[in-house]
Amino acid sequence: MKRAAAWSILLLGGIYFILPLAGMVEFSLSMKRGVYSLEAYRVVLADPQFRQTFTYSVVMSLLTILFGVLLVVPTAFWVRLKMPWARPYVEFLTLMPLVIPAIVTVFGYIRLYNTSSWLPLTGTLMGSNFLLLMGYAMLSLPYMYRAVDTGLRTIDVATLTEAAQSLGAGWTTILARIILPNVLVAVLSGAFVTFAIVMGEFTMAALLNRPAFGPYLQLMGANKAYEPFALSTIAFAITWACMGLIQLVTRFSKHTKAAQG
Amino acid sequence: MTWIGLLPFAAFIVLFLIAPTMKIVVGAFQTPQGDFTLNNLRGLFTDSILSSYWISIKISVASSALGCLVGFLMAAAMILGGVPKGVRSPLMTFSGVASNFAGVPLAFAFLATLGPLGLVTLILKTHFGINLRAMGFNILSFWGLTITYLFFQIPLMILIITPAIDGLKREWREAASVLGATGPQYWRMVALPILFPSILGTFALLFANAFGAVATAIALTGSSLNIVPIMLFAQIRGDVLGDPHLGYAMAFGMILVTAVANVLYIWLRIRAERWLK
Numbered sequence: 001m002k003r004a005a006a007w008s009i010l011l012l013g014g015i016y017f018i019l020p021l022a023g024m025v026e027f028s029l030s031m032k033r034g035v036y037s038l039e040a041y042r043v044v045l046a047d048p049q050f051r052q053t054f055t056y057s058v059v060m061s062l063l064t065i066l067f068g069v070l071l072v073v074p075t076a077f078w079v080r081l082k083m084p085w086a087r088p089y090v091e092f093l094t095l096m097p098l099v100i101p102a103i104v105t106v107f108g109y110i111r112l113y114n115t116s117s118w119l120p121l122t123g124t125l126m127g128s129n130f131l132l133l134m135g136y137a138m139l140s141l142p143y144m145y146r147a148v149d150t151g152l153r154t155i156d157v158a159t160l161t162e163a164a165q166s167l168g169a170g171w172t173t174i175l176a177r178i179i180l181p182n183v184l185v186a187v188l189s190g191a192f193v194t195f196a197i198v199m200g201e202f203t204m205a206a207l208l209n210r211p212a213f214g215p216y217l218q219l220m221g222a223n224k225a226y227e228p229f230a231l232s233t234i235a236f237a238i239t240w241a242c243m244g245l246i247q248l249v250t251r252f253s254k255h256t257k258a259a260q261g
Numbered sequence: 262m263t264w265i266g267l268l269p270f271a272a273f274i275v276l277f278l279i280a281p282t283m284k285i286v287v288g289a290f291q292t293p294q295g296d297f298t299l300n301n302l303r304g305l306f307t308d309s310i311l312s313s314y315w316i317s318i319k320i321s322v323a324s325s326a327l328g329c330l331v332g333f334l335m336a337a338a339m340i341l342g343g344v345p346k347g348v349r350s351p352l353m354t355f356s357g358v359a360s361n362f363a364g365v366p367l368a369f370a371f372l373a374t375l376g377p378l379g380l381v382t383l384i385l386k387t388h389f390g391i392n393l394r395a396m397g398f399n400i401l402s403f404w405g406l407t408i409t410y411l412f413f414q415i416p417l418m419i420l421i422i423t424p425a426i427d428g429l430k431r432e433w434r435e436a437a438s439v440l441g442a443t444g445p446q447y448w449r450m451v452a453l454p455i456l457f458p459s460i461l462g463t464f465a466l467l468f469a470n471a472f473g474a475v476a477t478a479i480a481l482t483g484s485s486l487n488i489v490p491i492m493l494f495a496q497i498r499g500d501v502l503g504d505p506h507l508g509y510a511m512a513f514g515m516i517l518v519t520a521v522a523n524v525l526y527i528w529l530r531i532r533a534e535r536w537l538k
Contacts, residue, residue, distance in 0.1 A: 010338050107497050107508070108282055111284050228369050
């Protein structure tokens with residue numbers, strides 16, 4: 001009786017989650033009347049605008065990940081090593097992007113860094129790209145910081161640092177050759193979440209007028225019948241791949257640790 | 262000199278989070294000439310803006326309440342329902358994916374399902390003779406948006422509440438049944454009171470999550486449903502309110518609502534963690 005109830009809850013839930021995905025895939029395959037075909041995907045992949053926006057978003061994700069790693073790893077390391085009292089405050093700050101909606105942050109960017117301000121970033125293409133990069137880094141900060149900080153908890157930061165210092169290593173060497181390799185799995189899982197977030201992001205890119213994948217998707221949705229569903233399926237596959245990769249690297253790291261210990 | 266290590270992080274936070282937010286907050290209390298005023302906030306109390314806040318809050322409450330309920334039931338069924346252990350890992354992975362699958366693609370998934378030509382709409386019509394449209398259902402509406410938001414709300418609830426349910430100790434249940442408690446009594450008088458802060462806290466988090474969701478709403482409804490994020494988006498794009506400082510006030514209202522929800526979440530979470538050691 002209890003088991004039957006549990007199964008029916010999970011089954012109903014499963015149906016709710018599968019139907020929209022099925023609907024989306026079904027639509028994406030029905031561009032040709034009467035038969036299932038990959039026509040919509042062919043059209044989408046041949047669209048130069050798709051290639052441009054997709055490449056733009058991939059490059060932006062990689063830059064966001066790079067910036068995030070360069071910012072978060074030294075900060076989390078430093079806080080753990082030298083300023084443990086500051087940890088709750090830093091952690092609180094890294095959670096703020098979840099509190100302040102992205103649309104408000106980007107509204108602030110547009111007003112604060114407009115052409116008549118002290119730092120006219122929105123006036124140039126490079127400036128807008130830079131602002132968007134900062135916005136993306138802000139969106140991924142809660143996930144990146146949490147991942148790296150958890151990774152640092154599993155290693156003895158102080159001993160490793162002292163050992164490296166006594167062998168004559170400077171801060172850059174310690175970070176790049178001691179700390180980073182030890183938290184690589186954590187950094188990777190943060191990186192995959194970041195990738196998934198940036199690839200699907202719409203609000204910031206749209207309001208800063210940058211040609212990213214999210215705004216392109218919305219534009220297609222307003223103008224085309226089948227292509228948006230093919231694009232959405234691709235977006236879903238990317239999210240799925242990112243989450244799968246996180247599982248994979250975590251599982252992989254567990255095995256290596258078990259082998260050592 | 263230890264603070265020097267925090268300088269890059271501090272600069273990043275100040276320049277790209279705190280300063281932009283303060284610009285909005287201060288702007289909400291200023292006239293275009295820079296003098297202090299409460300008129301912008303007063304300007305929010307017009308019918309169209311108030312109703313947009315009201316619809317936004319209704320959708321957020323409905324989607325987070327339903328998300329909490331369904332997510333809780335699914336997590337409880339997964340952990341306590343006696344289903345095989347093999348169900349757990351795929352469900353958790355899927356929850357991770359689905360809670361990140363928001364935005365524009367999610368809107369299209371639901372258009373393809375419950376839209377006028379959607380999969381479910383057509384199946385119900387041809388096989389069961391149920392015409393959703395004639396029954397007054399429209400994906401571009403309060404319920405349409407709520408059902409769509411549930412796609413990321415339920416998995417988020419599952420992800421957050423699972424550790425809490427895992428933390429329910431076997432001994433509590435045994436102690437209760439030794440004292441003669443039935444199953445429902447155990448849930449009503451032991452388990453649910455312990456889980457209550459977690460559930461309510463997650464509710465607050467889901468609320469903030471739905472309230473700030475822009476992309477899904479825009480892709481789904483265009484501008485046919487006046488909710489706060491859509492109005493603010495239009496305002497930033499083209500000053501549709503005809504008053505930039507009224508836009509600041511609107512954004513300030515949004516920060517206020519999500520901040521209250523998040524403070525509630527953090528406070529309840531601290532309370533909940535007392536039991537989960």
